[in-house]
Amino acid sequence: MNDILELRRHLHRNPELSGKEYETAKTISAFLKKYQPDELLENLGNGTGIIAVYLPEKEVKQTILFRCELDALPIQEINNFEHKSLFNNVSHKCGHDGHMSLMCLFAKKIAMQKMKHTKLLLLFQPAEENGEGAVAIIADERFKKLNPDKVFALHNIPGAEMHEVLVKNNTFTCAVNSIIIKLHGKTSHAAEPQNGHNPAVAISEIIQEFQKKTQDNPDKEKFTVMTPIYINMGTKDHGISAGFGEIHYTFRRNANREMKELETELETIAREIAQKHHLKPEISWTQKFSANENAPEVVDFVRNAAKELNFKITEKKYPFTFGEDFGIFTEHYKGAMFGLGSGIDTPALHNPDYDWPDELTETGAELFYKISQQIDAQ
Template sequence: MKKEKSSLTLLTELRKTLHQYPEVSGKEVDTAQRIVSFLNEYPPDEMITEVGNNGIIAIYNGKKPGKKVLFRCELDALPIEEINTFSYRSVFDGVSHKCGHDGHMAILCGLAVELHHQRPESGNVILLFQPAEEDGSGAEKVFNDPKFGVKPDFAFALHNLPGYPKHQIIIKNGTFTCAVNSMIIQLKGKTAHAGEPEKGINPTLAIAAIITEFNNQIQTDLSKENYCLVTPIYTRIGTKAYGVSAGDGEIHFTVRSNSNLQMRKVERTLENIVNKIANQDQLLPLINWVESFQANENNETVANHIRTAANSNDFDLLEKEFPFTWGEDFGLFTQQFPGAMFGLGSGTDTPALHNPDYDFPDEIITTGVAVFHTISKQILNAH
């Protein structure tokens, strides 16, 4: 890399390359290699690859022992067709960076540049490039990998937030993002002739009853502890055989709650509803929970490091009153270590996350780098 390039120019070039070659959860092989190639230009003291499949850990050691501080970003893109026409648009049909993970990676690489030029005074800074955030499996895969032997004293992450002014820092104590779980319900009955439906067991009315009962559980006031949002996602009953009364059905929901404890209660309630209705209609139920995201529960002490870093850089700081309703699997880190996630405003006019015309605004890259770097200096007394 040419030293005369500005940090923003360098990181913007990287971000646009990552944007152009996106990979979905679990397939981030080339993305990881691009990150490794960049880090090799600013070598850490230790680099571990293939963590939790495609993850990368880069460790920059201080001059003496001290705290361990982890900063995490995501590698994966989404199965969304990009409609943007700029020169660095995705080269792959049906895959694109529509959640800004390309920008998050650029921010963490910017922190690597800073740490390469000036190591911490003490302790260790651990950069984690995590795979498979979008399907909720990546954090768990990292935790279950023996290569992930680090036990940080603090863990930090950010997420860009369209709808908020660029460079604004959004923070909250306690739950920052909701717990999210996805429920698959399969109901097994018995087919019959469509002219003699009474001789079979058709799940249609049971599915309608489940939808109705689940809807009765919804409580959308985020200020209350029993916040619960249940969203129907997919339904199938029988097959397109018009002479056959359906003998099986399937329905999927996403479930959201504002704490992990409350989520466990909601799960039990929903399962009891399904089992009761299925039993009444002589149906065999099968329930599976998939794509689970733990709530991000921000530790107040850790969140205060974010506040101090934002204030020392004169960034606008917004105290969020209620949690975001989307899930983020960094929540698993906040369950295991003192941690916090914050939002980085990406523009009031920026398209929403997961929209096909979304693109990460490069001008906020250095904002993210500045907050992360300031946090590391606050804790480890680096220059």
Template sequence: MIDIEKLTRFRRYLHRYPEVSGREYETTKKINAFLQDYSPDRLIEGLGGTGIAAIYKGREEGKTVLIRCELDALPIPETNTFDHRSESPGVSHKCGHDGHMAMVAGLAELLHQQRPGKGRVVLLFQPSEEDGSGAGKVLSDPGFAEITPDYVFALHNVPSFPKGQIVIKEGVFTPAVNSIVIALKGKTAHAGEPEKGINPAYAIAEIVREFRSLAHPDINTDHFCIVTPIHIRMGEIAYGVSAGEGEVHFTIRCKTNQRMKEIGETAEKIAREAAYRHGLKEHISWTQKFFANENDARAVQWIRDIASEQGFDLFEKETPFGWGEDFGLFTRKFPGAMFGLGAGEDTPALHNPDYDFPDKIIPVGVRMFYELIKKVTSGKIEWD
């Protein structure tokens, strides 16, 4: 049994004191203190910077299953007025990571009461999901070599779906998302003599127009691609000066990692050729890279079976969600799956200033994860 009231208090405490990616120091301390009450066999701290992994060992050797949640919040001011509203100026949990942490913390309570008969369970509290850097940092950390899971699982709460509904999809669950920064260097001149300089404005205009032609918004096809202009900067607000440098930023979403590779190469070619035509020097960089989260068919079937066995409402989604998730780097390296957990049809959307994770769905997430752990570590599964 889990103490729902304790987990709710814990979730609301985490909500009150959010921290952004890479700075989850106090959050990690609070997680560590919570875990001490539930005696993990091994605690690995500092994974990928501020991450923490609690390992629970079964009585016999067997498979290792990893359950992952996220530590970080967002640089979004909270507009809610309830008692547990954020006390960190300009920062708040607007993606529900506080709720995800509470659910995985609840697993520690269950595993403390009854270790798996076989294998190992790793409860991973991962840093820096929001900026796309956390999964890579954790996986490349020498401490992760001690873990090496056989299967990996995660969930994400999903507003606009009924509370407690399990949302599944085989294959791509979330798309690949990369952001490109194109810096252009020309030559500053007097605005009355622009021909004596090299202004990046026309190259930027061409890049914006040609990037728009890359879009293929039909998510039902493997050619799906959304290209969103994010930021444009050029020169200074000085009306007597013809700008000599500028930048343009885009976020690109593609259904598959292969499609992202192709679009990325085309985008770089467009930027280089536009710069060359206008006599500019270009510098191209990529940031906040999220790999597509590709769910393993067998792992999805286990989720499907467990939801049915537990009497939970199940929804089979036909198309991927549109947001990025760095759990895709885990499913790229290990078989596993992410599933959705309905947060309520009237719940504010993720990343909205008034969003708050619904505490009533905490037990559903804990139960789903615990049954997955039992399924993978039981030894009753036929493995390839």
């Protein structure tokens, strides 16, 4: 494990943001080459994606993909340990350094003992945090030719017991989308606001109407989380009535179908309120994540692997509300994403003091390898 631990700490010290994972990709490629994949596909998707291909000993009967992520977050790390981030306002606060490391350990295990009839694809995906990476990989012609039969991914879950395996059929993570509403009005003197079109009241009405869409009881239909992210209007010049305003919202729902319905409703609300106040709306969307829909028969491989390895298994009642672009893969292929507990007292994901617990690396690699063995034995 020494080389894996050093790799993880090197990745943590040298984080890169979504779409800029060039040195990270070089590091991963160099490591993988030591464990002799039958093929190493590089520069996938937006230019930094990697897939290590391991062929079985005999005839290929099925192809299985496992995915991890390359990117870090724009967060300033506050830890003081030796492997802390070397870059201001960039750090691995979601555990992707750990996910990459366990995938590299998985590659080592495969190199020592290949499958009999199962072709394994180890995908190191860029740009998960902004929702662009999976879309780019799916669209890559080299990826399309691989055509996996099943796809798997995991995510570490602070607040769950160390090594606990969290599974769920059907929706595992919510659909997420974000709307940007720009309201173009007319600037005027603050003493004569009637001569202009100030967006302030429109912004307040949009907030009120959007919040009415919140339905925070997951036991009821159309579970919805509405979160205002950013508001900007005018300047600090007290003699000027603002002529422009901007508001950003992010929202979550359990199902992709219900998400499309909500998107239409919110855009209609924004346009009608803008028209009411003589404002010209400019609406755009960003960081869209499809709901991650787990196929129950694929989740069973995770359950069986965890059981065989004597890990605690927890059946989740409700989906996680965070966005995960692995949902793009489960739209195209039968798949399963599962959670891996990273400790009750571990800082939460995206917190500035978070750090991947190294004792989890072997657990994740063992689960991926055991899943592969079970599928191979079919």
